[in-house]
Amino acid sequence: IRRSALPNLANLLKKTHPADIAHLFRYLDINEQRTLFHLIDDSDVAAEVLSEIEHSSSAQLLAQIDKDTIVEVLQAMPYDDSVDIIQNMPEELAEEILSSMHDDESEEIEQLMLYREDSAGGIMSTEFFCLNQDLSVQQAIAALQEAEDAEMVFYVYVVDDERHLIGVLSLRQLLTVPPQRLLRDIVDTEGLISVRVDTDQEEVAQLVAKYNILAIPVVDDQNHLLGIVTVDDVIDVMRQEATEDFYKMAGASEEELLYGFKSFKIARLRLPWLITNLFGGVITGYLMWLFRMTLEQIIALVSFVPVITGMGGNVGGQSATIVVRGFATGRIDFSTLRKVFFKELRVGIIMGLVCGLVVGLVAVLWHGNIYLGLVVAVAMATAMTVAATTGVLAPTFFKRIGVDPAIASSPFVQTANDITGILIYFSTATLFLDKLSS
Amino acid sequence: IRRSALPNLANLLKKTHPADIAHLFRYLDINEQRTLFHLIDDSDVAAEVLSEIEHSSSAQLLAQIDKDTIVEVLQAMPYDDSVDIIQNMPEELAEEILSSMHDDESEEIEQLMLYREDSAGGIMSTEFFCLNQDLSVQQAIAALQEAEDAEMVFYVYVVDDERHLIGVLSLRQLLTVPPQRLLRDIVDTEGLISVRVDTDQEEVAQLVAKYNILAIPVVDDQNHLLGIVTVDDVIDVMRQEATEDFYKMAGASEEELLYGFKSFKIARLRLPWLITNLFGGVITGYLMWLFRMTLEQIIALVSFVPVITGMGGNVGGQSATIVVRGFATGRIDFSTLRKVFFKELRVGIIMGLVCGLVVGLVAVLWHGNIYLGLVVAVAMATAMTVAATTGVLAPTFFKRIGVDPAIASSPFVQTANDITGILIYFSTATLFLDKLSS
The missing domain is CATH 1.25.60.10 (MgtE N-terminal domain-like)
Known part of the structure; x- marks a missing residue:
């Protein structure tokens, strides 16, 4: 400049x-x-x-x-x-x-x-427009014309003398009733939707989205009106919660957005998750090491290790993503989980059979050994089916014990699938060892 | 029931x-x-x-x-x-x-x-409230009181005789000006924000979120007012786009939500991505097969294959997630990408050094071979650094050529990282072969 x-x-x-x-x-x-x-x-x-x-x-x-x-x-x-x-x-x-x-x-x-930063109290605006129920419509409109600073005026909140929330009126409702009527007589008290000040911001966002409202009133234990959460804040919350889940599922933290381009701080945030996965990988490697006798005899087995662990991780990741996102959007809850589990199981079996067939054919054509093809195919199909179920069970378990499923599922699912994939593959191979080496 | x-x-x-x-x-x-x-x-x-x-x-x-x-x-x-x-x-x-x-x-x-389902035209509402600029404020309020069906009335759109969009007034503005004035004289034409009917819904959502407005008018080429997109539709769009990206990054498609619990249809949607990854895995396996002479001599090498491919995938996945989400929220664009690239590179180097050190130590303690530790550590650090850069470059490349980075990055990043990880690991090992076997 x-x-x-x-x-x-x-x-x-x-x-x-x-x-x-x-x-x-x-x-x-x-x-x-x-x-x-x-x-x-x-x-x-x-x-x-x-x-x-x-x-x-x-x-x-x-x-x-x-x-x-x-x-x-x-x-x-x-x-x-x-x-x-x-x-x-x-x-x-x-x-x-x-x-x-x-x-x-x-x-x-x-x-x-x-108030907690991620609660209704943490995101609410305290400059809203509220009126006593004993005012007339005419007085209300006059008050509205004088009000200066209130944020996004489109609802009028009606309260009693002790500031208890009684109901809500839209500006348009105010314009369409006779000016002499009292607010208490025209206000709709039945369909009133409000949240407590300590409600989690994600729940606030879901309510606003569900009922298509522009602002939701925030009250304390005694139903005193404290503030409102407006739809533009809800949009920010939804975007922030989605970003948070994206980051968590990849083992990063949305906290790193605060650090801009500070590499050391960012690396420190990501490392715990990576180190956890690192030990998962070492355990998987240790299992392969236990089977080294089998491996030494049939070195060709090694050529399918990446595909078996990789595919297990992919399928598990798909199921976990669907469950984690389902929890976040409210599409999946504990009562529909059974159906989701069996769906993912069936999908896992179908995809396992298809991928098992493909990789088995590759094995036969490549190494000219029909038994190797069989072992690879069976291991792949089983590993993928198991992976699909782990993908549903792990996030569910974490949700149940109160840990965010987004952060906990990914390393767990991946390590679990690597381990079961390798175990299934090498046990099957060891079982058919004499057929394979002939 | x-x-x-x-x-x-x-x-x-x-x-x-x-x-x-x-x-x-x-x-x-x-x-x-x-x-x-x-x-x-x-x-x-x-x-x-x-x-x-x-x-x-x-x-x-x-x-x-x-x-x-x-x-x-x-x-x-x-x-x-x-x-x-x-x-x-x-x-x-x-x-x-x-x-x-x-x-x-x-x-x-x-x-x-x-109109395309994911364009402004596809999500706009055509029941909105618009008035001719030659009406007075009084007439406008009268019209408002009679209007019945218009969706979510909080803005009044002002048009000329040919229905060209002139400007917007809020209900509250209408209430605070003298009733004799004409709409054309009070309407604010400068800050008018509108979208074309073929604008992508994601862009519409971003505008509404950015300017904190409750509805955005939709116009055609000639600036004729066709409809409005309201903030509750924008919330749905944002949620839908986030879900779409979650699914795509895991190699699933949000289309499967339409299929409910129909396993075959869902499996068919997920399989193409899995099969692509499957061949990626087979190629990785083929590379290991090429190095089988090295592997036969030092069977201990196999114990670190899962951790090297796994960690590359994780680090690449983190960088890719950050870039894909950054593109989606508008936080990252091509002009800031350079800075993001070098940040991820630095973070990748730091994390690679830490993880390389850890896994190298594990290797020395486990197999009692200091050279194996060195090979594993160097391979891990290099693979993780390369993975971090691929994680930035792949989504950028796909975005540049007009492919959705969310769908394209994940299989590509994973396969690329598996391949480079294995190549780096086994080349380093082959280089130090006599040291390792001694």
Whole structure:
């Protein structure tokens, strides 16, 4: 960015959507980011930009900016976003910032920081629009016209004198009833859907998706209205949860997104899973070593080791993926699991037979030994069938004992399948040893 | 379901949210489904239930229900949902149904069926609320109060006399301006975000998520307003696209969700990918066979084959997952790819060194041969580094040539890593052959 172009740039920024400005930050180094950020003179826009930037970059950026600007920008954004940003700061900076904010604002933020980050309380917005049930429709519309800051107004939450949630009205409903009626008489209390403040964010997202609503109210134990989770936050949650599952299934952690390009930290996150798999691989190797007498006699057996372990891993991975994703989307639960298990078993048998036949034929044609073909085919078919069932059972087991199936299934399924595949293959081969060597 | 309980059940259904009724269908067999469906006497509710049921079940269910009921229910639901359901019917039934509908409705549906299912046109709703720019705010509110069927009214789309899209107003904006002003004077035309009818649904979802909007207007080449995509459809799209990517990365296809528990059809979908991997495995085995002289002399080498191929696959899978997911969420694009490549390379080297050290130590302790330890360690470190780079390059290559990186990367990465792993391992071993056998 050249210095002379700065005024033009500032004008350009005024016409650019904050989300686009945030996107631009990805391509800039930290100095350019700082320059660009200071060019935004409207603190509302700066707030929106900052809340759209990824947390890993926003923490870096804030370290470069003077404290007063930070406070000003944080006060211009919704509380739930400033909580997110403050939680990602170094602790000292966070405390400093909180103490320079207005008392009521810092109190509200500290209150929100008590909720778990992945609970309804952690993602809810506290600037919503709620009205007392004793107001008339006319008064409600007047109040709506005056309200300034409420986020995404499309529902009006109706409460009683103690702020207990009574019901919800849509703006459109307000417009289509006589202006003199009281809110308490028109509000629909039956179909009211709300979540508790400690509900897991994934469950919140599933409810919003299931009932096609734009926002869900968040209440405490006594049904006091505390906030709302809006559909745009739900979209972020769903995307984040899907990314998390992708990473976990590959033995990575979505935490590494916070580390940007810091290789050592990222490697440290991935290594525990790899080392677990490494020992799984060593155990598989040890089993082959136990069968070395068989192997020494029929060296041709070695040519099918990669295909037998590999295919077991693939089939197991398919079944595990289907179960893990099924749990995540609510498509599979414990009551439908039996049917899923038998389906995967049948699919595993069919695919095992086909692949066994193919690889058996390859073995006969290649080594000219019909018994080798038989051994390979039987081992392949059995290994794939077993793999399909492990693929269903492992994630189910982990889910049952309260471990995230996405993280636990993959190394377990893979190691289990490698071991059973090798065992089946070499036992069959040892059984037919005299036929093979003739 | 007992016959005597039916009237009670019918009452219960009246109080149940359609989404919950749809959920219930999962646990019922086809006869129970039919009975339950006939108990719903409000065709609006029946329509909502039907559009929430998974397509695989709804097709089955419709085959059990008489044609007149189907037509009635389809006419009670938004066009985009009925299009989805009709597209999943057997062709004959679909034609029969279309010919018994009102002419204008079947025409509209046939028009919508022309758009690709995964384009903006395929998911848009045509029942939206649009007004001419020459109306006053007062007239607009009056029109709004009369409108009945429009889906999720929270934005008013403003068009000119030829139905060109001019801009968007929120309901709240309408309430906060003087009632005499014309829509053309208050509408914001600058920040208008719209998509073309042939835009890919994934891109539509990304725009809605990025700009935090509740609905995005869909226009044709000439900017005529054709429909809107609402945020609840976007949530479905995002979930569907994530599921699709999960399935593809495991070598399965989300198409199998349509087949329910039909094992043969599901096996047929998964087999092509497995067979490709099978031949990859056979090639790896062939390479080992080429090195059989080395192997016969040092049979201990075989004990590290599973761990070398396995770890290469794991590391490659991690890098590939990060790149594929990065492309899908827009976090990675071709301009940031260089940085990602070098990050994964560095991470691969670090993890390769650690794992190489560990497995080398295991080899020394186990077989008491320091040279074997060295060979295994070097091969492991090299194989893992190479695997990390393949994991980035393969999905990038497939993306570049227009193939979905999710489907193409996994078998390719795995086979490539097995082959390079084995080659590196056995070449190193052959090089040090006299040291190893001493």
